[in-house]
Amino acid sequence: MARITAGLTTSHVPAIGMAVDLGKTEEPYWQPVFAGYEWTRQWAQADPPDVVVLVYNDHASAFDLRMIPTFALGCAASFDPCDEGYGPRPVPVVEGHPELAAHLAQSLILDEFDLTLMNELDVDHGLTVPMSLVYGSPEAWPTKVIPLAVNVVQYPPPTGHRCLSLGRAIARAVASFPEALSVQVWGTGGMSHQIQGARAGLINPEWDAAFMDGLIADPDAVAKIPHIEYLRETGSEGIEMVMWLIMRGALGGSVEELHRFYHVPASNTAVGHLVLQPAP
Amino acid sequence: MVDNSALDDIPGTTVFTVERSRMGYHLNQFCMSLMKAPNRDRFHADERAYLDEWPMSEDQKQAVIDRDFQRMLDLGGNVYFLSKIFASDGLSYVQAVSTMTEYSVEEYQAMMVAGGRSPDGWRSKSERSS
Numbered sequence: 001m002a003r004i005t006a007g008l009t010t011s012h013v014p015a016i017g018m019a020v021d022l023g024k025t026e027e028p029y030w031q032p033v034f035a036g037y038e039w040t041r042q043w044a045q046a047d048p049p050d051v052v053v054l055v056y057n058d059h060a061s062a063f064d065l066r067m068i069p070t071f072a073l074g075c076a077a078s079f080d081p082c083d084e085g086y087g088p089r090p091v092p093v094v095e096g097h098p099e100l101a102a103h104l105a106q107s108l109i110l111d112e113f114d115l116t117l118m119n120e121l122d123v124d125h126g127l128t129v130p131m132s133l134v135y136g137s138p139e140a141w142p143t144k145v146i147p148l149a150v151n152v153v154q155y156p157p158p159t160g161h162r163c164l165s166l167g168r169a170i171a172r173a174v175a176s177f178p179e180a181l182s183v184q185v186w187g188t189g190g191m192s193h194q195i196q197g198a199r200a201g202l203i204n205p206e207w208d209a210a211f212m213d214g215l216i217a218d219p220d221a222v223a224k225i226p227h228i229e230y231l232r233e234t235g236s237e238g239i240e241m242v243m244w245l246i247m248r249g250a251l252g253g254s255v256e257e258l259h260r261f262y263h264v265p266a267s268n269t270a271v272g273h274l275v276l277q278p279a280p
Numbered sequence: 281m282v283d284n285s286a287l288d289d290i291p292g293t294t295v296f297t298v299e300r301s302r303m304g305y306h307l308n309q310f311c312m313s314l315m316k317a318p319n320r321d322r323f324h325a326d327e328r329a330y331l332d333e334w335p336m337s338e339d340q341k342q343a344v345i346d347r348d349f350q351r352m353l354d355l356g357g358n359v360y361f362l363s364k365i366f367a368s369d370g371l372s373y374v375q376a377v378s379t380m381t382e383y384s385v386e387e388y389q390a391m392m393v394a395g396g397r398s399p400d401g402w403r404s405k406s407e408r409s410s
Contacts, residue, residue, distance in 0.1 A: 015373070060360040064312045065305055085315045085367045153360055155287070155297045192396075196359040197350065198292030200377045201388060203396025228286045232403040236293050265392040267374055 002100065002177040004170075005049055006277040007247040007255075008040070009187045009215075010133055012056060014125040015267040017089055020132045033271055036261035037133045040275055043258070044134045048142040049182040051097045053104075053170060054127055055246045056188045057152045059084075061124035069116035070158050071166065073108075074123075074147035075101040082122040091128050091137075097144040100177055104146065107173035113166055123147055130188045133273075143184075152189065152240045156227055163242045164223040167249020174250075187247030189240025191262075191272035192233070202235040203270050208262065211241060212274060216257055219248045237269075247276075254279040291408040292381075294353040304356020307344070310334045311361040320368045350380045 019030045061082040063069070076096050081088040105117050127147055135142060151157055158166075167185065174183050191208040194200050214222040223245055230239040248255075259275040287295040294300070301308075310331065313319045323330040331341040343351035344365065352362055359377075366376035378388035391397060401407055 060308070060312060060358070060364070061315075065301060065308050065361075068301075083315060085320075085364050153296065153358060154301050155295050194293065194397075195373055195377050196353055197294055197380050198382065199290070199397065199402050200292075200381050201391055201397040202399055202402060203392075204399045205395070207399075231287065231290055231293070231295065233399055236290075236295060264395050267372075268377060268392060270396070 002174045002179060002181040002183055004174055004250055004252075004278065005182045005184060006258075006275065007185045007187070007251045008134070008273070008275045009244045009247055010130050010273045011190055011266065011269055011271045012126045012129040012188045013266040013269045013271065014059075014084075014129065016271075017125045017129040017132060020137060021090055032263055033266050034133075036263055036271070036273060039259045040134055040273070041136060043275065045142075048135075049184040051100055051144045051146060051181055051183045053146045053148055053183065053185045053250070054130065054188070055148045055150060055186060055243045056123075056126035056130070057240060057243065058124055058149050059126060059153065062122045063149070065154075068151050068154050069149070070151050071113065072116040072118050072121070072149040073101060073105055074118050074121045074149070075105060076119055076121060079121050079123045079127075079145070079147060081128055082124040084124055089125065089128050091132060092140045094123055094127065094131070094141060094145045094147070097146055099179075100174075100181065100183075101146045103177050104170065104173050107176060108166070108169055111169045111172065113169055118147075118149070121147060121149070126188060130186055148246070150243050150246070152242065157239055157242055159227070160223040160225055160242050160245050163245035164219055164249040167246040167251075170246070170250045171252060185247045185250040187244035189243050190234070190238055191241060191270040192235050192238045193269035194235025195237055195268050197236070199235070201268060203264050204234050204238075205262070205264065205270065207233045208270055208272055212260065212262075212272065215244055215248050215274070216255055216276065219245060222248075251276055252278050256280075289404050291402055291405050296358045300356045301358070302356070304340075304358065306334050306336045307340045307352065307355060307357050308361035310336060310344075311357070311364040314364040314368050323368070347379075349376060353380075
């Protein structure tokens with residue numbers, strides 16, 4: 001049987017990808033950001049999972065306004081990095097896991113999560129920046145990836161409760177896949193940031209720290225946080241953090257915190273990062 | 281009818297609702313067209329002529345020509361879509377976003393390096409005015 005072995009959360013700021021691609025990771029501005037992922041890179045290299053279910057959002061790259069799926073699951077055999085208007089990132093093609101994706105699609109829809117299924121999907125920095133942060137710049141990514149794109153661009157995104165419930169359904173679906181796969185779930189985006197309007201640049205480290213603590217210790221309470229609180233307290237783009245709850249739901253009841261990192265700023269954003277594993 | 285009064289109570293913030301998305305549909309789809317290099321070239325060669333190919337309002341077209349990003353937000357634009365305009369101008373998010381604030385680019389960058397903008401005084405319009 002497949003099983004979920006760990007989960008992580010991380011911001012996916014596009015400028016982090018540019019710093020990797022342009023060789024700027026040792027510059028004084030960026031060095032602290034990448035230093036905060038050094039533990040994770042060692043951990044990830046030691047034991048990469050067979051598959052990562054990578055929860056992210058597209059930023060007007062593969063999805064425009066013609067169709068706005070709330071949850072879209074990538075079922076293809078591979079996913080190309082998007083051209084976001086300045087050429088695709090020079091990173092490896094992302095290999096999918098169509099068999100597990102098909103199993104997840106069928107299981108989740110019958111479990112009453114009405115997903116959109118993507119048989120073609122280009123992936124933007126929301127997915128590739130986390131891969132770069134965790135795996136560096138290899139010739140090929142060491143793990144297969146099933147993208148799960150969540151609409152957090154057009155209001156309303158799914159509720160925190162819906163995201164936590166979807167994570168728990170992913171755990172049930174993974175557990176019923178017959179092959180012995182090691183699966184991780186990553187929740188990306190956040191933390192506090194606002195990139196529009198006169199209030200741009202908002203950062204709320206106290207709220208972010210409490211969110212991390214709550215996500216670990218009491219995800220059901222965190223799932224009750226209404227959208228308006230994310231908007232007021234963490235900026236209009238801080239609402240991406242609902243995606244972290246999908247990861248948390250997938251990890252089950254209690255979890256062990258292996259690593260935590262928080263840094264301000266990367267571009268306009270508070271970078272937050274957790275590595276968790278199900279408690280034994 | 282949904283009640284979005286709480287969303288509209290956040291100062292200096294334009295929440296991209298379903299209604300704003302409908303209003304800004306052609307503005308945002310025009311932005312998506314700039315993902316392709318030949319379109320970027322045609323747009324920069326004659327912005328007015330390129331914009332006239334889109335069923336956008338005159339106000340929306342003028343806001344694009346003026347690079348008035350706050351006005352574009354007011355007219356239904358979303359920043360991830362508008363980023364295609366400023367990226368084609370060679371501007372970063374920090375450079376473009378700072379134009380919507382009270383700060384110059386340098387001042388905005390300094391604010392971010394110093395820890396960003398505190399939410400205090402910015403959570404609601406009543407908190408802003410008190």
